[in-house]
Amino acid sequence: MQGKDAAEDVVIVGAGMAGLAAALGLHRKGVRSLVLESSPSLRTSGFAFTTWKNAFRALDALGVGDKIREQHLQAQRLRVISSATGEIVREADLTQQGKRGPHEIRCVRRNVLLQALEEELPKGTIRYSSKIVSIEEDGDIKILQLADGSVLRAKVLIGCDGINSVVAKWLGLAKPSYSGRAAARGFAHYPDGHGFEPEFLQFIGHGFRSGMLPCNETDIYWFFTWTRSEHDKGVDESAAKMKQFVLDKLRGSKVPEEALAVIDRSEMSDVLAAPLRFRPPLSLVTASISRGNVCVAGDALHPMTPDLGQGGCSALEDGVILARCLGEALAGKDAKGSGSAENGRIEAGLREYARIRRWRSVELVATAYTVGFIQQSDNAIVSFLRDKFLSGVLAGRLLKMADYDCGTLSN
Numbered sequence: 001m002q003g004k005d006a007a008e009d010v011v012i013v014g015a016g017m018a019g020l021a022a023a024l025g026l027h028r029k030g031v032r033s034l035v036l037e038s039s040p041s042l043r044t045s046g047f048a049f050t051t052w053k054n055a056f057r058a059l060d061a062l063g064v065g066d067k068i069r070e071q072h073l074q075a076q077r078l079r080v081i082s083s084a085t086g087e088i089v090r091e092a093d094l095t096q097q098g099k100r101g102p103h104e105i106r107c108v109r110r111n112v113l114l115q116a117l118e119e120e121l122p123k124g125t126i127r128y129s130s131k132i133v134s135i136e137e138d139g140d141i142k143i144l145q146l147a148d149g150s151v152l153r154a155k156v157l158i159g160c161d162g163i164n165s166v167v168a169k170w171l172g173l174a175k176p177s178y179s180g181r182a183a184a185r186g187f188a189h190y191p192d193g194h195g196f197e198p199e200f201l202q203f204i205g206h207g208f209r210s211g212m213l214p215c216n217e218t219d220i221y222w223f224f225t226w227t228r229s230e231h232d233k234g235v236d237e238s239a240a241k242m243k244q245f246v247l248d249k250l251r252g253s254k255v256p257e258e259a260l261a262v263i264d265r266s267e268m269s270d271v272l273a274a275p276l277r278f279r280p281p282l283s284l285v286t287a288s289i290s291r292g293n294v295c296v297a298g299d300a301l302h303p304m305t306p307d308l309g310q311g312g313c314s315a316l317e318d319g320v321i322l323a324r325c326l327g328e329a330l331a332g333k334d335a336k337g338s339g340s341a342e343n344g345r346i347e348a349g350l351r352e353y354a355r356i357r358r359w360r361s362v363e364l365v366a367t368a369y370t371v372g373f374i375q376q377s378d379n380a381i382v383s384f385l386r387d388k389f390l391s392g393v394l395a396g397r398l399l400k401m402a403d404y405d406c407g408t409l410s411n
């Protein structure tokens, strides 16, 4: 427990993508932060995630982009296949030119990404097994109560504590809504090489949405999302039952045998069935993304359904923008003296961060929900429109949402 006067400058809650990106961005700006993580080590459940060009811009700004590129294949093509007919309804070049340079998509292993960020931080930045349970105030200082009974004082509090964020609750953000859908994820390892092309395959319709993508020459990641119903009771009791459920669903449609074989041999995520939740996008239009010297980033701000593959990517954008806004506010504090002047700069920096992130968050959450609804639907009219007309629009949205530049740490 610290003495009353020993307040940490910047406390970040959560060592996921948002928290580590913000901490590393601040470190690059010469600002020390303390990251409190409830788990005893980095949480890497979910195996991998699609990492789009916007995320690589953020990783480049943080100085770790090439480290990630070296270990992951660049996807060349998107193929969207109707699981009702087996036909390819859309193909897209994933290296095509966007408004802000060529696209770049890789399926990045979560552990590789989180470790790459962690390794760049000064030793002792992350304090594991440190769960925040409540937040109180003492003037401008935030008093953080930890689950182990200890107390920390913080001049700036950044909530990167995921979908059940304690900090978002303190800020009064709307509760995440349940989409009625769930997701399963798996990872297949081929020690002698899988032989698949570096392509992003998506299977849509028939009441589910599934995809697979090689991470490198030996590993393939896949996901499966579906609308929960009475018939799938108990599937998340074990990995074996979940795998069988996914295989049965896919076997009842026109998904190719090679894709089924990947799922059959894979290891399942320790998150057996993730319920898919999102923050109602309209609530974000007026939400307090920051209040005084407190703000939220990543899933704590904009949890979304995974249909754009942008939750983690946008968490990295948040980290860079937050580090830029806050780093600039904290830079030169020695020169500018008084505590209240410093507080004013911090609050203005966080307001600027909130301003930049608000509409991006609204657009991402709303688009992800809509894409998921249309791609997964087995309604006859939606399926017809989707397979005939909308698939191109949806693929275009994926690329458009990735065509975003969070800037560098200094502009």
Ligand SMILES: Cc1cc2nc3c(=O)[nH]c(=O)nc-3n(C[C@H](O)[C@H](O)[C@H](O)COP(=O)(O)OP(=O)(O)OC[C@H]3O[C@@H](n4cnc5c(N)ncnc54)[C@H](O)[C@@H]3O)c2cc1C
Pocket (backbone or CB within 6 Å): 013, 014, 015, 016, 017, 018, 019, 036, 037, 038, 039, 043, 046, 048, 049, 050, 051, 130, 131, 132, 133, 160, 161, 162, 163, 164, 165, 166, 183, 184, 185, 223, 274, 297, 298, 299, 300, 306, 308, 309, 310, 311, 312, 313, 314, 315
């Ligand atoms: C099925 C599925 C597929 C997905 N696919 C993709 C994809 O392809 N591409 C993509 O970009 N995104 C994807 N996402 C989304 C992505 O996983 C999340 O958006 C991303 O992990 C959010 O990062 P974060 O750092 O904000 O939160 P988290 O990763 O949730 O990290 C929060 C951290 O805070 C810690 N924490 C929580 N509460 C406390 C507390 N009280 N005190 C201290 N620590 C705390 C947690 O232990 C955790 O380490 C997917 C999500 C799902 C469910």
